[in-house]
Amino acid sequence: MGGKKRKQREAEKTEAEAKNGEDAAPERPKRTLLGWKEKPQEEEENAVSPIFRNKEKVLVTCSRRINFRYRHLMLNVVSLLPHCKKDNKVESKETKGACLNELVELRNCSSCLFFECRKHKDLYLWMSKCPNGPSVKFLVNAVHTMEELKLTGNHLKGSRPILTFSSNFDNNAHWKLLKEMIIQIFGTPKGHQKSKPYHDHVFVFSIVDDHIWFRNYQVSVPHTESDKVSRGSLEKMTLIEVGPRFCLNPIKIFGGSFGGPTLYENPFYVSPNQIRSLEKKKKVNTFVKKVKARTKRRMHELSNPLEPDEFADMWRD
């Protein structure tokens, strides 16, 4: 077919050249059933950008030996993201990056959330854009799951969240990058099959103390029509927390997906292992100090002997 077309085109060209001499009428582009056969190059570029469609798919998975709290957190995230695919647990070993990349490709996803649990107590969250990066590793703190009874809100499953960011996301390059990644991963694509057309919850991403804090609130507005809210009811709007809650401490940003050159390293980061070892060390130090103090005292006593007490046997008869 292609060969045939080319032949045809060549034929037209020669024809056009031949015609050019006779009349200078501009040639109309050839039409097909659905449009023009040949479009000018600039026009094509213009045409591509408006029909950009967000086809984000997120693979959500976790490491083996994750504990229940973190697993529930992962399941909550799954229930919040209608555009995600949940996969089996992945062994958290050194080659997990390659393994995960492969998985993401297999499942036709464009990004990945990987909950990695170490030592049954530390949760790390990998947020990655696949296949060519970047990826971020977070330490997750202060986890509260949706199952907690004090979080009383509820909202539609699959309704598109409104993402609110605190203004300090625009201060630094790495925060900007993180914001973009969060928008792409946590925002539900418009018109996604599983999404619902109404907005009844809001995500909060706020940077406090160099950590990203996440909250999810249900929006309750008194309203009668579905496309209008009066100013008064906007004022009366209240939020009820739905959960989950967590706090992300960025550790590193890599150029590739699950690896690649390090672009950012948190200068303030102390790993939980170090914290624990420090605590242990402190305990060791107490004993060492005690021993040291004791020997010091002994040395002191030896070097400065007490003078013999002249009144020692004054009352002894």
Next chain:
Amino acid sequence: MGVADREVDFSDEDELPQGKMNEDYGSESESESDQEDGHVKLLEPSKNSVYNTDGLLDKLADISWPQNLAWTDKLSVVFEQAQEVDVNDDLARELAFYTQALEGTRQAFEELQKMGVPFLRPSNYYAEMVKSDSHMEKVKGRLLAEKKNIEEAEERKKARDAKKLAKEVQAQKQKERAKQKKEDIESVKKWRKQRQKSGFSGKGDDFPLDFEDGKAFERSSKKRPGVSPGDRSGGKSRFGGKKGMENRMKKKREFRDSKFGSGGKKGMKKQNTAATINDIRDFNKSDSGTKKRKR
């Protein structure tokens, strides 16, 4: 897999520098000791951390969506935070998040309203929710239980307060009563003294003092039918009025009881002894009575 080739060692970057780092912490351990273990942070930024601004911005440009994308695709709102939030103050922090969410939602709703598409859930739209009904039931149960607990506690507190108040009132009343009694006694004494001074002259007319109710003391005019004026038992005693008779009967009974006994073994009591033989108390008793009469 070009990506796999580029991979650096990312397996355990937090364990690698540990040996080196620990020495640094030795000196810092004292200053860090007072910090909460959840939020331990280096006090000073480490010198050798990577910050590749160009790389970050490059990547941002790589992944970011086209600039002219409609807002509805992103649905992201930026909230201008007025001041720094203190992390360790839980309430202030949560409030900051709440206000951020609230303001953000207001902005977003206004934007959505401008577009004129329906964005609020109609009341008759039912669909699957994030939390199941059974879970929401639990939540409701907990809320109710909490409410009940609060109410009960309040009730208990109220009862306690009421009790305290009642006690106070009671004490007040008793005090008043005691005072009243004292006053009464005082007034009676006064009256007596006055009467003594005037030499018991007046009988009823010059009764000088009145009681509280304005009436001078007087016997109640109520009389029960068939009760004699001197009878204090209120007509209940059988021998009301015949005092002498009653006494005699009583004495006789006592004597007979002592003589014949009432209850206990009777055999020994009924036999005469030297004492009883010499006792002539009841012998010719009527004579003594006649003598009296004669006199």
